[in-house]
Amino acid sequence: MLMSFEQEITLQYYNNNAQKFVQDTQKINFRQLQQEFLSYIPLGGNILDFGCGAGRDSKYFLSKGYKIQALDGAEKMALLAEQYIKQAVLCQSFLDFYETDAYNGIWACASLLHLPWYDLRDVLHNLANSLHNEGIFYASFKYGVYDGMRNGRYFTDMTEERWQKLMRDNDALKVLKLWITTDVRKERSDDRWLNILCKKQ
Numbered sequence: 001m002l003m004s005f006e007q008e009i010t011l012q013y014y015n016n017n018a019q020k021f022v023q024d025t026q027k028i029n030f031r032q033l034q035q036e037f038l039s040y041i042p043l044g045g046n047i048l049d050f051g052c053g054a055g056r057d058s059k060y061f062l063s064k065g066y067k068i069q070a071l072d073g074a075e076k077m078a079l080l081a082e083q084y085i086k087q088a089v090l091c092q093s094f095l096d097f098y099e100t101d102a103y104n105g106i107w108a109c110a111s112l113l114h115l116p117w118y119d120l121r122d123v124l125h126n127l128a129n130s131l132h133n134e135g136i137f138y139a140s141f142k143y144g145v146y147d148g149m150r151n152g153r154y155f156t157d158m159t160e161e162r163w164q165k166l167m168r169d170n171d172a173l174k175v176l177k178l179w180i181t182t183d184v185r186k187e188r189s190d191d192r193w194l195n196i197l198c199k200k201q
Contacts, residue, residue, distance in 0.1 A: 003093055006154035010114045013152040014074035022080050026054040028184055034060050037107060040136040045104030051111020055081030094123050099130040108139040113155055128172035131200040137173055143180055143192035158194045173198040
């Protein structure tokens with residue numbers, strides 16, 4: 001599928017800044033969110049790390065005994081993540097992803113936020129299809145109502161109301177929990193994030 005301009009610009013950013021992004025994000029402590037997600041996933045279950053970035057979360061999930069399929073749209077990022085987690089990482093546009101009944105959980109940490117609104121609906125529908133019944137979906141977005149370029153990348157920000165609007169035509173995912181956190185990086189502690197946890201029904 002042809003990528004949108006927004007996706008092309010964003011992937012170019014990550015390919016051009018892959019090494020710096022790894023340095024900035026690979027060692028961030030995300031234990032609280034990771035453990036919240038894993039508490040719903042059967043031990044040894046299959047997890048899709050959708051937009052795995054530097055591979056931080058995939059590595060943690062692997063260390064806890066889960067089976068991981070890591071995926072990223074940026075080729076250089078996928079290669080660096082592959083070296084870090086020591087297994088293959090799928091390099092694929094989010095728009096081209098399609099599987100059926102394959103995963104116990106999907107972890108989309110700060111990844112779907114780079115899709116424009118008009119692509120988000122289709123990708124979320126495909127992600128729901130790839131979950132087993134009662135599978136768990138996690139995503140995080142910068143909190144707000146902004147859509148557009150920010151620091152060389154495209155962002156779709158999210159609020160509780162915007163999420164409800166986005167999911168109006170998607171009854172496969174039932175919200176278990178919506179909550180706001182601050183950025184774990186001290187230099188960005190003023191940034192707020194919307195965390196979304198859903199179950200496939």
